[in-house]
Amino acid sequence: MALIETQNINKIYSLGDVEVNALKDVSLTIEKGEFIAIMGPSGSGKSTFMNVLGCLDKPTSGIYLLEGIDVAHMNRDELAAIRNKKLGFVFQGFNLLSRTSAMENVELPMLYDGLPAGERKEKAMAALAVVGLAGREDHHPNQLSGGQQQRVAIARALVNNAPIILADEPTGNLDTKTSIEIMELFVRLNGESHITVILVTHEKDIAEFSKRRIFFRDGVVVSDELSGKA
Numbered sequence: 001m002a003l004i005e006t007q008n009i010n011k012i013y014s015l016g017d018v019e020v021n022a023l024k025d026v027s028l029t030i031e032k033g034e035f036i037a038i039m040g041p042s043g044s045g046k047s048t049f050m051n052v053l054g055c056l057d058k059p060t061s062g063i064y065l066l067e068g069i070d071v072a073h074m075n076r077d078e079l080a081a082i083r084n085k086k087l088g089f090v091f092q093g094f095n096l097l098s099r100t101s102a103m104e105n106v107e108l109p110m111l112y113d114g115l116p117a118g119e120r121k122e123k124a125m126a127a128l129a130v131v132g133l134a135g136r137e138d139h140h141p142n143q144l145s146g147g148q149q150q151r152v153a154i155a156r157a158l159v160n161n162a163p164i165i166l167a168d169e170p171t172g173n174l175d176t177k178t179s180i181e182i183m184e185l186f187v188r189l190n191g192e193s194h195i196t197v198i199l200v201t202h203e204k205d206i207a208e209f210s211k212r213r214i215f216f217r218d219g220v221v222v223s224d225e226l227s228g229k230a
Contacts, residue, residue: 001068003163003196004030004053009062009072011048011219022048023059024219032163033194035187037207040216047168049216050200054087054166055079084112088157088165092172094149096141102128103137106156113160127155131185147178154185158195165189167199171206183209 011023023045030036040046051057052064055071064072071082083089096105106124115123128137131151141149150170157165167186171179187209190197199210207213208227215223 002029002065003032003034003067004028005063005065006052007063007065009049009052009059009064011045011052011057012060022219023052026062026219026221028214028221028224030196030198032196033190035190035197035209035211036199037210037213038198038200038216039202039204039207039213041202043218044216045219046200046216048219050166050168050198053198054089055082080112084109085160086162086164088154088160088162090150090153090157090165090167090170092169094141094146094153094173096149096152098141101138101140102133102144102152102155105141105152106159109156109160123159124155127159128152130158130189131155145178146174147181150174150178150182151185154182154189158189162195164196164198167197169200169202171201171203179206 006026006028009023009026010021013020013022026049038046038050048057052059059072062072063070066082066086071079074082103121103124106127107120110120110123125137128134131154133148133151133155136144136148144152171182174182183206186197186199189195201207211227213225213227214221
């Protein structure tokens with residue numbers, strides 16, 4: 001059974017009297033442990049597709065199976081539970097709470113589960129150690145570099161042991177050296193922990209870290225290529 005399967009996914013937005021078909025019959029299969037870059041020009045549908053995969057937006061029609069479960073038509077609470085348990089999100093802007101520590105930011109997904117404070121702290125510290133931030137648990141975002149803030153965001157995505165990380169332009173606010181370090185971290189997490197990584201990027205050098213590249217144009221998948229990497 002595939003980890004993710006989309007069957008003829010369509011997404012139509014209504015802008016006044018105009019309908020925009022952002023996705024057109026997108027059918028893809030993603031297996032556990034893949035590392036995928038989703039690429040395409042602005043308006044190609046890549047971000048819309050990522051939002052559908054992340055259960056942040058519902059398709060207008062079609063089927064989205066996550067671990068064999070049809071999530072395309074789940075209600076709001078069911079989708080929230082899927083996002084919390086199955087998906088870890090990493091965004092270009094880090095999306096950290098500025099007045100809370102790195103540890104408290106990482107603990108956030110666990111608050112919804114009602115875990116005891118001691119268990120939250122233990123898991124948050126372990127996740128921060130995985131991304132190379134042991135000893136920085138009490139630092140606030142303004143005390144961390146951009147790369148360190150993104151590592152906190154990655155730790156937050158990891159803390160609930162989600163099998164999938166969805167990263168939307170995760171290096172967009174970072175310099176070249178730091179971008180490489182963040183991508184090498186994704187490669188390590190993918191290789192050692194077999195976490196499925198799906199990232200949106202418009203940068204070819206960032207996509208080079210992936211094992212598979214899917215190109216969108218005008219809402220359609222125009223190519224789906226393996227990189228040849230093991």
